[in-house]
Amino acid sequence: MLLALRDVRKSFNTEGGPLEVLKGVSFELDAGQHLALTGESGSGKSTLLHLIAGLDMPDSGEVKLAGADIARMDDPQLAAVRRGKIGLVFQQFNLIPSMTVAQNLSFHARLAGRLDSEWNARLTERLGLTECLGRYPEQLSGGQQQRVAIGRTLAARPGLILADEPTGNLDEDTGDVVIELMLELVSDVNAGFILVTHSTRLAGFLQRRLHLTHGRLQ
Ligand SMILES: Nc1ncnc2c1ncn2[C@@H]1O[C@H](COP(=O)(O)OP(=O)(O)O)[C@@H](O)[C@H]1O
Numbered sequence: 162m163l164l165a166l167r168d169v170r171k172s173f174n175t176e177g178g179p180l181e182v183l184k185g186v187s188f189e190l191d192a193g194q195h196l197a198l199t200g201e202s203g204s205g206k207s208t209l210l211h212l213i214a215g216l217d218m219p220d221s222g223e224v225k226l227a228g229a230d231i232a233r234m235d236d237p238q239l240a241a242v243r244r245g246k247i248g249l250v251f252q253q254f255n256l257i258p259s260m261t262v263a264q265n266l267s268f269h270a271r272l273a274g275r276l277d278s279e280w281n282a283r284l285t286e287r288l289g290l291t292e293c294l295g296r297y298p299e300q301l302s303g304g305q306q307q308r309v310a311i312g313r314t315l316a317a318r319p320g321l322i323l324a325d326e327p328t329g330n331l332d333e334d335t336g337d338v339v340i341e342l343m344l345e346l347v348s349d350v351n352a353g354f355i356l357v358t359h360s361t362r363l364a365g366f367l368q369r370r371l372h373l374t375h376g377r378l379q
């Protein structure tokens with residue numbers, strides 16, 4: 162089992178008192194499986210993804226990645242997991258503006274000590290970025306920038322890829338192409354993949370679908 166969540170609960174302190182966002186969330190994901198997480202705006206999709214990525218801690222429950230509970234790791238352990246085992250793709254592309262496409266693509270994998278030049282070259286080609294390698298992010302279209310962000314994440318071959326509304330800034334056709342590419346590439350590296358989206362249409366492209374409502378999964 163790649164990922165196993167058991168009875169995960171999370172609330173936030175707000176001015177109006179505690180806000181219970183996740184009220185006991187459990188699910189499992191195997192390597193090579195992909196899953197869409199849908200739910201209305203504010204239903205807790207990003208919160209759940211942050212807990213899986215170790216960017217925030219649950220109040221209670223387990224978040225196990227390859228058998229190890231993320232909720233019980235110290236900061237250095239968490240940092241190592243985030244660097245090597247989990248890849249994140251957000252709606253904002255977060256590319257480094259002063260670096261070329263080639264440098265952006267290899268940056269994370271290099272940091273993680275997992276740069277594989279053959280895989281990098283294949284990724285670049287599959288993402289259609291070969292002609293753009295010497296350009297800077299501002300010289301790319303939105304769709305191209307998101308493909309660089311995806312390539313950068315996949316370059317390190319993480320076992321689990323988490324994407325939070327990755328095509329939210331793209332038009333529908335460009336977004337579909339980006340998701341199709343992501344599905345091909347995560348299958349190439351046999352990663353687990355969770356796609357957060359508010360689009361039931363996009364969710365239809367994935368093997369499994371979970372819907373978050375009133376703090377629970379359906
Ligand atoms: N750090 C925080 N402090 C207080 N409330 C938060 C915090 N993060 C998220 N929330 C609230 O939790 C709820 C779920 O947020 P979020 O997970 O971002 O939803 P989604 O991604 O599904 O739109 C929202 O009501 C949001 O305002």
Ligand SMILES: [Mg+2]
Pocket residue numbers: 206207208325
């Ligand atoms: Mg969100």
